[in-house]
Amino acid sequence: MDTRKILVWFRNDLRLHDNEMLVEAIAKSDRILPVYIFDPDFSGTEVSDGNHAGPCRQRFLLESVQALRESFQRFQGDLLIVSGQPEICIPELVEQYDIAEVYHHREVSNKETADSSSVEDHLWKLKVNLRHFIGHTLYNKEDLPFPIKDIPDVFGQFKKKTERDAMVKECLAVPEKISFVEVESWGEMPAIPECPEEIIHGGEAAGIMKLEEMLRADSPVHAKINRSQAGKSDFSTHLSPYLATGCLSPRKVYWAIKNTLEGKAATPVLSAILQGLLLRDFFRFMLKKHGVNFYTEKLEHLQAESDPQVYVQLLENWKTGKTGHVIVDGFMRNLNKSGQISNAGRILVATYLVHVLKISWIEGVLYFEQKLLDYSPASNWGNWANIASGAVEPKAKNLYDLDKQLKMLNLEAQV
Ligand SMILES: Cc1cc2nc3c(=O)[nH]c(=O)nc-3n(C[C@H](O)[C@H](O)[C@H](O)COP(=O)(O)OP(=O)(O)OC[C@H]3O[C@@H](n4cnc5c(N)ncnc54)[C@H](O)[C@@H]3O)c2cc1C
Known part of the structure; x- marks a missing residue:
């Protein structure tokens, strides 16, 4: 009997919770092959439009990828680590493992959308489909009260209409069971670089812990912001690195805040965070609408x-x-x-x-x-x-x- 296999290409979505791409891949296949591809340029020192990271960002990302690996290992599987250009690596893996379809999240930046198009072109030659998912924003584009081309360029107008007319979807649960493609060697992680200072640790569990810590009424973030006005203080919840790498989904943060509030009005710190999530969506939609x-x-x-x-x-x-x-x-x-x-x-x-x-x-x-x-x-x-x-x-x-x-x-x- 034929086994249907789906390759799940992870990029800035390093989590098991609220991950529609992963849930769908598990539902539509017999086995999945989760893959993370390190761009050989990512640790380069040349600064350009590419994905160049200094040692602290590299460290945070490597820890986040490693954490995802360990999550899959708890399901008796793993994350395949590859280094190279996605348009070369993915078609090779498709042929090697007899993959039926490739799933990934749609991105908005020049480099990442170019990578997707190039992978799509190469897969097309193999008659394999690249399926796009949306998982980086609080609101999916089809849930907005306007098409992307009509999104107001002024944040205040975007916020007013979106909060009034659009709904934030519920989070998807972590999958209960995952079957993996059999792989001989799951690949080595690049070495984690030294950082001048101890930085916060990457990974889904670390992100969830940071979120829970932040929501406790006795957290230092609350004390700091409550002494001054929301948004005008030099405060930080440190959620953004987890959101940027996808270790936390924006919907997870949103619903954790809403559930903590239990229908009560948001405190200054919580409404500043909710507004931040919306700003994050706004800038993504602006980049999608206009390009850089x-x-x-x-x-x-x-x-x-x-x-x-x-x-x-x-x-x-x-x-x-x-x-x-x-x-x-x-x-x-x-x-x-x-x-x-x-x-x-x-x-x-x-x-x-x-x-x-x-x-x-x-x-x-x-x-x-x-x-x-x-x-x-x-x-x-x-x-x-x-x-x-x-x-x-x-x-x-x-x-x-x-x-x-x-x-x-x-x-x-x-x-
Ligand atoms: C010049 C400049 C460059 C920036 N570059 C980035 C960047 O590369 N990546 C990034 O995530 N943020 C960027 N920001 C936005 C913002 O400074 C950070 O998101 C914020 O400091 C993160 O801290 P926090 O997690 O405590 O935010 P919180 O107050 O906890 O807000 C919750 C989340 O909302 C989002 N958010 C909050 N404010 C903004 C904002 N102004 N724009 C977009 N998203 C926001 C972040 O994801 C943040 O984690 C930039 C801001 C400036 C002025």
Whole structure:
């Protein structure tokens, strides 16, 4: 009797909970082959549009992939680890293991959508289908009250209509049983690089633990935010690296908060997180709607420091935390050590780079790509573009005034 096998290609979806792609693959096959592909460029030092990660981000990702491996091992299976170009590796695996279909999650960034198209083209030659799933957002695009092309470009309008007219789906449970394709060697994980500082640990279980910790009323996050106004404080729940790698699904975070509230109104910290989840969706939908050229073309004429030598030195000072501005330098040094920086810290250092030093915002995008544990193309490009737009959109100007930001954070005395 024929055995139907499905290859499940994991990327930024490193979890068993709320994973429609995995649930469907198990339901539609006799056996699955879960695969993670390391891009040989991912640990490269060259900064470009590619997926380049510094040691902290590499470490967090490797721990998250390893955790997924161990989850599958508890089901008497494993995660196949491969290194190479997806369009080469996947068709080879399809032929080697006689795979009937390949499942993966749809992405929005240039690199990842190009990878998907290329894999799809190569599979087409083998007459094998690449099935796309949506699993990165709180709202699936078909649940929104507008088609992608009509999504408002203003977050406030998107939020108002979406919260009024769309529903967040329930989370899917962790599968109870998984049957795996027989594999002789499941492959070796790349070595985990040294990090200058102890960073938070990656993985689904670590993410769920962080979420549960954050929801406890005595958590330090609550104490910090409740002393000041929501969204205006330098606080962090540290959920974003787990959301960026897919160790946590946004719906899991949403429903955990809603269940904790039991119908009561959200506290400032919880409504700030719910708003963050919606912003995250918004930037993904904006990238899908416009592509990255939308931002780069609109903002390419920003005033920039004209002396190339000065430009390079100013940029280097910013990256290494040696600008002489105590607060900016503190945030940048911490980012370099730990891969983490609060939202308020990001706005501050980005404002300083773009509006004070007059350096191209793209330099900031690329540097954050290397350093951030939670790097995610849509959120990174979207937030940087917003800050850069302060120079061209008068309404945004106030928001990106450095002195006002320091005042809001009660940090002006330290400068
Ligand atoms: C210049 C700049 C670059 C940024 N780059 C990234 C990035 O690469 N990846 C990333 O995940 N976030 C990015 N952000 C958004 C935001 O700073 C982080 O998501 C936030 O600091 C994460 O902290 P948290 O987990 O405590 O957030 P919480 O307050 O707990 O919010 C819950 C979740 O909502 C999402 N979220 C919150 N605020 C935003 C926002 N402004 N935009 C998008 N999503 C948001 C995050 O996934 C976050 O984990 C950037 C912001 C700026 C100003």
